[in-house]
Each structure stands twice: as C-alpha cells, then as structure tokens.
Amino acid sequence: MVVIEPEETVLENTLKPPQPASSTSKTTTDSTSSETSTTTTKAAAAKVNGSDSDGFETASESGVSDKEEEQEENVNKEISSKNTTEDQPKQDTQKDDELIQRGIEEANEAKLEGNRLFGNGQYEEALLQYDVALQVSPPDVPSSVELRSICHSNRGVCFLKLGKFEDTIKECSKALALNPSYMKALVRRGEAHEKLENFEEAIADLKKILESDPSNDQAKRTIRRLEPLAAAKREKMKEEMIGKLKDMGNSLLGRFGMSIDNFKAVQDPNTGSYSVSFQR
Structure with missing residues (x-):
C-alpha cells in the first residue's frame, strides 16, 4: 500500500537546512549557494500562501506603484464620464x-x-x-x-x-x-x-365641404340659396363702381364744359366689343 504524506510533511522537508557540502561542492561560489537557498525559500513561501506562481512575483506581492494607481483611477473616471454622457440624452x-x-x-x-x-x-x-x-x-x-x-x-x-x-x-x-x-x-x-x-367666401367654404362630402345636402341647399345673393351683391358693387367712375370723369371733363353723358358706348352685336361715340 502506498502512503501519501500530508502537504505539511512535504513543506517541512523543503524547509530543512541544507547539509554541509562536501569538499568538492565547496568549489562552488558562496553566491551560487545563496541564490539557490533564496529561490528555494521563495518557492516554499509561495506554496504556504497557496500561490501557483512557482516562486515568481505577482502584482499582489510586488504592489502597484503610485503612478499606476493614478493612471487606473483616471481611466475609471473617463469611463464613468463617458457612460454619464451617453445616458444624458436618454434622460x-x-x-x-x-x-x-x-x-x-x-x-x-x-x-x-x-x-x-x-x-x-x-x-x-x-x-x-x-x-x-x-x-x-x-x-x-x-x-x-x-x-x-x-x-x-x-x-x-x-x-x-x-x-x-x-x-x-x-x-x-x-x-x-x-x-x-x-x-x-x-x-x-x-x-x-x-x-x-x-357670400362668395361662404360659397367657397361650402364647396370645400362638398369636395370631402359630396352627399352633404345641407351644403348644397346653402349654396343654392347664397348664389343669387352673391350675384346681386356683384351687380350692386359694379353699379357702385361705375357711379364712382362717372363722378370722377365728370369732375375732370367739367373743366372743359363736358360730362360723361356726352359719351355713349355702343356694343357691336357681332364681336361683342364696345365703341365709344361723342354726343353733344
């Protein structure tokens, strides 16, 4: 039966002081012996601490310099600032x-x-x-x-x-x-x-209603009612305008002893155009 010794036993054997070297080994320099002992001690210490680094220094063992800590802090601040800037439009x-x-x-x-x-x-x-x-x-x-x-x-x-x-x-x-x-x-x-x-403006609005709703009978009836009123208003406005033009013409022609009544407009039945003749 094979017996596996506990880890502590292995560690103890590792940490035993080295036996005196033979006269032949003394030819090796003291510095070499010291480096070997230091390496062995570091390896043992690494196993005691549960490290798998096999004696190499890790960042936790050597520590981080102040400059590296400052750089890391600046990077974290930049990331935090970037995240805040990206979230701001959403908020x-x-x-x-x-x-x-x-x-x-x-x-x-x-x-x-x-x-x-x-x-x-x-x-x-x-x-x-x-x-x-x-x-x-x-x-x-x-x-x-x-x-x-x-x-x-x-x-x-x-x-x-x-x-x-x-x-x-x-x-x-x-x-x-x-x-x-x-x-x-x-x-x-x-x-x-x-x-x-x-009336003209009212009819225009009613026609827009019919464009969207051709079956709107009320709009149709209102248009039929307003169209004669619109025509009468147009005729009235025309007469008023002619009256004003006559007054203006008489005021000008009166200086020469004439009036609008001296001029007569005659329509040509063939062309529909008018010709003006002067009468005393």
Missing part, C-alpha cells in the same frame, strides 16, 4: 416626453371645462378655458395638433354666438391651417362669412 428625452404628456393632459382638462361652460351658455368663460388649453398644449407635437385645431374651432363658435364674426373667421382659419379637412371649422367660417355678407 433628457424621457423628461421631454413626460412634459409633453403632462401638457396634453392639462390641455384636455381645460378643453373639457370649456365645453361644459359653452353648454351652459357661458361663452366668455369658455373662451378663456380654450385659450388655456392652447397655451399649455405643446405646439410642435403631432399628438397635440388635433387638440389645438379643436380648441381654435371651439373658440370660433364662441365668437359666433357672441356676434363677433371677424374673430370667428380668424379662429376657424387657424383651425383649418392645422387640419384642412376639418368640416365643423369650414361650416362655422362659412356661416360667419354669410353673416358679414361675404
């Missing part, structure tokens, strides 16, 4: 998203309050709430475009109820700038134009 984006979401929520609350006040006939108070919604909603965010368009249109109908038709047109135009196919804004602006006798 800023997250904060921006939170602010945008909060602004949209507050704008929705103000809009709903405005709707409630409008339903109660409190148009001035409703106007203020819609204005608050427009102030807190982020202007350049796609998710708030529809909300802002609705608030402008709602302000337009408030002004319509208050008889401020010019303001209605302005607010509905802002709503349509954000959403060109917003039907309610077109209807309200068209109604305001009709109130101001801007």
Whole structure:
C-alpha cells in the first residue's frame, strides 16, 4: 500500500537546512549557494500562501506603484464620464416626453371645462378655458395638433354666438391651417362669412365641404340659396363702381364744359366689343 504524506510533511522537508557540502561542492561560489537557498525559500513561501506562481512575483506581492494607481483611477473616471454622457440624452428625452404628456393632459382638462361652460351658455368663460388649453398644449407635437385645431374651432363658435364674426373667421382659419379637412371649422367660417355678407367666401367654404362630402345636402341647399345673393351683391358693387367712375370723369371733363353723358358706348352685336361715340 502506498502512503501519501500530508502537504505539511512535504513543506517541512523543503524547509530543512541544507547539509554541509562536501569538499568538492565547496568549489562552488558562496553566491551560487545563496541564490539557490533564496529561490528555494521563495518557492516554499509561495506554496504556504497557496500561490501557483512557482516562486515568481505577482502584482499582489510586488504592489502597484503610485503612478499606476493614478493612471487606473483616471481611466475609471473617463469611463464613468463617458457612460454619464451617453445616458444624458436618454434622460433628457424621457423628461421631454413626460412634459409633453403632462401638457396634453392639462390641455384636455381645460378643453373639457370649456365645453361644459359653452353648454351652459357661458361663452366668455369658455373662451378663456380654450385659450388655456392652447397655451399649455405643446405646439410642435403631432399628438397635440388635433387638440389645438379643436380648441381654435371651439373658440370660433364662441365668437359666433357672441356676434363677433371677424374673430370667428380668424379662429376657424387657424383651425383649418392645422387640419384642412376639418368640416365643423369650414361650416362655422362659412356661416360667419354669410353673416358679414361675404357670400362668395361662404360659397367657397361650402364647396370645400362638398369636395370631402359630396352627399352633404345641407351644403348644397346653402349654396343654392347664397348664389343669387352673391350675384346681386356683384351687380350692386359694379353699379357702385361705375357711379364712382362717372363722378370722377365728370369732375375732370367739367373743366372743359363736358360730362360723361356726352359719351355713349355702343356694343357691336357681332364681336361683342364696345365703341365709344361723342354726343353733344
């Protein structure tokens, strides 16, 4: 049977002092003997410490110089600074998203309050709430475009109820700038134009409604009703313009003892052109 001696026994044998050398070995220099003894001692010490370096110095044994420690610390700082710089845009984006979401929520609350006040006939108070919604909603965010368009249109109908038709047109135009196919804004602006006798402009808005909704019978009926009014207004404006031109011509020709009545325009039935003749 083979008996394996414990590690301590091996270590003890390793650390026994060397036996006196023979006369022949004395020829070896004392320095060689000293180096051998030192190497043996280091190897034994390495095994005692559980090191597998076989007697070679490791970084833990020799220590790290102050300069190396400083370099390592600088590298760690650079890595930490780089990580912080890379994370900063993400943190800023997250904060921006939170602010945008909060602004949209507050704008929705103000809009709903405005709707409630409008339903109660409190148009001035409703106007203020819609204005608050427009102030807190982020202007350049796609998710708030529809909300802002609705608030402008709602302000337009408030002004319509208050008889401020010019303001209605302005607010509905802002709503349509954000959403060109917003039907309610077109209807309200068209109604305001009709109130101001801007029949041509009202008809133009109604025709835009028909482009999006050809089956809108109300728009068709309103156009048929407004077209004669628009034609009558055009004729009236023409007569007013001719009257002004006559007055201007008479003031000039009067210096020479003449007037517009001395000139007569005759239409050629074949060409449709006019010729002017002078009569005393």
